[in-house]
Each structure stands twice: as structure tokens, then as C-alpha cells.
Amino acid sequence: MADLPTIPMDDPDYWQDPYPILREIRDRSRLARTPEGIVAVLRWDDAVDALKGEDFVAEGVEVLERKGFRPGDPMHTWRKNAIGTMEGADHRRVRSLAAAALSKRRMDGLRPLIRRHANALLDAKIEAGELEARLDYALPLPRRVMMDFLGLAADELASSQKPMAGVNIVDCFGPNVTESLRREANAAIQASMDHTARLYARRRESPRDDLLTHLVQARDEHGQLSEGELVTLFSTIFGSGASTASIIASGLLELARRPEQAALLRRDPERWKRGACEETLRYRPAITAVGQKAGSGLRAFDHEFEAGTPISVLLGSANRDAAHWEDPERFDLTRDPRKTSLSFGIGPHVCLGHAMARATVEEALAVFVERCDEIEVLGEARWIPFVMENKLEGLRLRFRGREAGGAST
Numbered sequence: 001m002a003d004l005p006t007i008p009m010d011d012p013d014y015w016q017d018p019y020p021i022l023r024e025i026r027d028r029s030r031l032a033r034t035p036e037g038i039v040a041v042l043r044w045d046d047a048v049d050a051l052k053g054e055d056f057v058a059e060g061v062e063v064l065e066r067k068g069f070r071p072g073d074p075m076h077t078w079r080k081n082a083i084g085t086m087e088g089a090d091h092r093r094v095r096s097l098a099a100a101a102l103s104k105r106r107m108d109g110l111r112p113l114i115r116r117h118a119n120a121l122l123d124a125k126i127e128a129g130e131l132e133a134r135l136d137y138a139l140p141l142p143r144r145v146m147m148d149f150l151g152l153a154a155d156e157l158a159s160s161q162k163p164m165a166g167v168n169i170v171d172c173f174g175p176n177v178t179e180s181l182r183r184e185a186n187a188a189i190q191a192s193m194d195h196t197a198r199l200y201a202r203r204r205e206s207p208r209d210d211l212l213t214h215l216v217q218a219r220d221e222h223g224q225l226s227e228g229e230l231v232t233l234f235s236t237i238f239g240s241g242a243s244t245a246s247i248i249a250s251g252l253l254e255l256a257r258r259p260e261q262a263a264l265l266r267r268d269p270e271r272w273k274r275g276a277c278e279e280t281l282r283y284r285p286a287i288t289a290v291g292q293k294a295g296s297g298l299r300a301f302d303h304e305f306e307a308g309t310p311i312s313v314l315l316g317s318a319n320r321d322a323a324h325w326e327d328p329e330r331f332d333l334t335r336d337p338r339k340t341s342l343s344f345g346i347g348p349h350v351c352l353g354h355a356m357a358r359a360t361v362e363e364a365l366a367v368f369v370e371r372c373d374e375i376e377v378l379g380e381a382r383w384i385p386f387v388m389e390n391k392l393e394g395l396r397l398r399f400r401g402r403e404a405g406g407a408s409t
């Protein structure tokens with residue numbers, strides 16, 4: 001394969017602002033390489049082609065094997081059962097079981113509850129006029145929404161979070177997987193799978209009207225899921241709250257940096273909250289890349305690929321391709337929100353939880369600006385390097401607060 005430019009993902013500084021570097025490479029080359037040698041797809045049209053599941057398909061356990069995980073490792077077992085690695089009839093079978101529960105209509109029904117949780121989190125901070133936006137708001141909000149949605153009791157939420165505390169499984173797909181991350185991820189995923197099996201056992205004993213019971217019955221009564229698929233589906237859904245948190249934190253940062261756009265959202269949240277969410281997704285995707293592989297030997301993007309060759313589809317690069325987006329480096333919540341980005345993927349594996357994520361992010365941003373005015377970022381916002389899920393190191397915000405009814409504090 002011809003020489004391709006290398007994206008300096010091994011440089012910690014790259015992660016602070018990858019976009020000018022990606023633009024410069026994208027302007028002169030259709031493809032690039034990661035420092036590991038994986039071909040990266042940079043442009044919008046190519047990214048859509050690579051994701052739509054025809055020539056390229058989802059990567060399976062190979063991606064983890066490249067990162068040093070071996071058969072028998074808990075992460076390897078987990079990945080083998082994950083919906084994201086399935087194709088064809090198996091994929092449709094597992095997907096359809098969760099899809100109805102995650103429909104847009106159902107998720108829109110959660111909005112009043114999302115607003116109540118958002119207001120309750122802000123009530124605790126409003127008088128202080130300052131908060132750590134990730135820890136105090138962006139992370140707990142999706143967790144509470146998930147707890148209600150899955151039908152977890154408070155003690156079940158706490159115990160479900162415990163095994164994964166401090167390790168983000170998504171990072172095992174990222175560019176810098178170390179021995180200690182492998183060890184921690186294997187231990188965490190094993191503890192989490194054991195815990196999930198116990199949760200299902202509880203629902204078998206005392207069924208409820210919740211998603212866990214629905215899934216366990218799909219397995220036991222209709223044989224629609226294997227035990228491994230049952231356990232993995234729960235952790236995939238449960239763990240996805242971290243991506244929602246990433247978008248909420250990024251959205252708060254971008255709004256704090258642009259008081260005029262925060263004011264627009266504050267004046268008419270019903271009109272602008274959708275744009276605020278879609279623009280944050282486009283501008284700062286939570287998942288920075290999706291791994292695919294060539295389904296057969298083929299020529300694509302002016303290159304020859306052997307069957308099974310892995311590629312990395314860089315969502316953040318495609319989302320800022322000037323061939324598809326007008327003035328892509330500008331954050332602008334007034335863009336038409338019907339023109340969506342690639343941040344939830346596209347094609348057969350498009351994110352199943354997009355309606356939940358959108359409802360949570362939209363309400364989170366709207367409630368925040370309704371309750372908090374004159375938002376100011378304290379210190380410098382920095383991004384954690386070498387991760388797959390875009391994350392701020394922290395985000396301290398100061399603001400002038402209002403009580404839920406509108407009075408300033």
C-alpha cells in the first residue's frame with residue numbers, strides 16, 4: 001500500500017486539539033495511518049461507505065487480540081458475545097430484543113424524569129455557584145436515568161457501578177493499551193459479568209416490569225439469547241452512560257465558551273436544545289473512532305484491502321469535513337439538527353441508545369442554562385490523551401444560579 005501520512009496519536013499534545021492536524025491530513029490525503037499502522041478513514045463520504053456494512057463489517061475479537069488480550073481473558077469472552085461484533089441474523093435477533101425498549105417514543109416519555117434528576121443535581125450546587133461539571137452533573141445524570149430505565153434499585157445501581165469504577169472498557173480499543181489497563185479491564189469485566197449474572201438471578205426469582213426481567217424472560221422462555229449474550233447486553237447498555245456524560249460535559253464547555261449561544265438556548269430551550277445536542281455530538285464526538293474490517297479482498301478509497309484488513313473510521317474527522325459541512329470548525333447550535341453527524345455511527349450497528357442519549361443530553365443542557373447564567377470555565381479545560389472515549393480531565397464551572405422557579409440566588 002502506498003505511503004500514507006501518520007496521525008500523531010502517540011503524542012499527548014495531539015489529543016488536546018486533534019482537529020487542525022486531521023484537517024491538514026484530510027485535505028491532502030483520503031486515508032492516513034495510525035501509529036499502530038491501521039488505515040484510518042478521514043473523509044465524510046468514505047466514512048459513510050466504510051460504516052454502512054457492505055464492503056467493511058464490524059471488527060470482532062481481533063481488535064482486542066491486537067491490543068494483547070488472549071482467548072480465555074474475561075475481556076475476550078465478553079467481546080465474543082457483544083452485539084457490536086455480530087453480523088446478519090444473530091445481530092438482528094439480539095438487536096430487536098433491545099430496540100423496542102429503547103424506542104424514541106419511550107425515551108421521549110423519560111424527559112420529565114430526566115429534568116427532575118437534572119434539577120435535583122443542580123439544587124445541591126446552585127447556592128455555591130460553582131461545580132465540577134463532570135462529577136457533579138454530567139456523570140451522575142445519565143446514571144440516574146439508566147437506573148430508572150433499567151429498573152435498578154439504588155443498591156443495585158451502586159453495586160453495578162462498583163466493578164467498573166476507575167476503568168473505562170472503551171479505552172481497551174484505544175491507541176495506548178498498557179499491561180495495567182489489560183489487567184484492570186479483565187478484572188473489572190469479570191466482576192461485572194458475575195454481578196450481572198446475580199442481578200438476572202434476582203429477576204428470575206422476583207420478576208418485575210423492567211428491561212432486565214424482559215431480557216431474562218427472552219432467554220429462559222423463548223431461548224432468544226444465550227447466557228453470554230444476556231450478560232453482555234446489560235453491561236453494553238449500562239456502560240453507555242459514559243458516552244452520554246462525555247457529550248454533556250463537552251456541551252457545557254462549548255456553551256460556557258459562547259455566552260451568546262447559551263443565551264439563545266436559555267431564551268427558547270424547546271427550540272434550540274436539539275441543535276445544542278446535535279452540534280455537540282458533531283463537534284466533539286464521544287466515541288472518536290469505530291473499528292471495521294474488510295469483509296473480502298477489495299479495492300476502496302483508491303487502495304487495495306485484503307480480506308480482514310482492519311480500518312479505523314475517524315468520526316471526529318468526518319464530522320468536520322468541509323465537503324459535507326459548511327464552516328465545520330465553527331460550533332453553531334443553530335445548524336439544522338436534521339442534518340446529523342456520524343457520532344452514533346450509521347448502518348446496521350448504528351447506536352441503539354441514540355434516543356435515550358439525545359433525550360438526556362438535550363434536557364441536561366437546557367436545564368443547566370435555565371438554572372445557571374454567566375457560566376465561566378475555571379482554569380484550562382484539558383482532554384485526557386490516549387483514550388477512545390473523548391473525556392475532559394475535569395470541568396470546573398462558576399455561574400450565577402437560579403432556583404428552579406426562576407429567582408436568582
Ligand code: HEM
Pocket residue numbers: 051058083084085095102236237238240241243244245247285286287290343344345346348349350351352353354356357358
Ligand atoms: C451520546 C451518547 C452515545 C454515543 C455518542 C454513542 C455512540 C455509539 C457508537 C459510535 C456506536 C457504534 C456504531 C458502530 O459500531 O458502527 C454505538 C453502538 C451502540 N450503542 Fe451507543 N452511544 C451513546 C449512548 C448509548 C446509550 C445511552 C445506549 C443504551 C441505552 C447505547 C447503546 C448502544 C448499543 C447497544 C450499541 C451497539 C449496537 C449494535 O452493534 O447493533 N449507546 N453507540
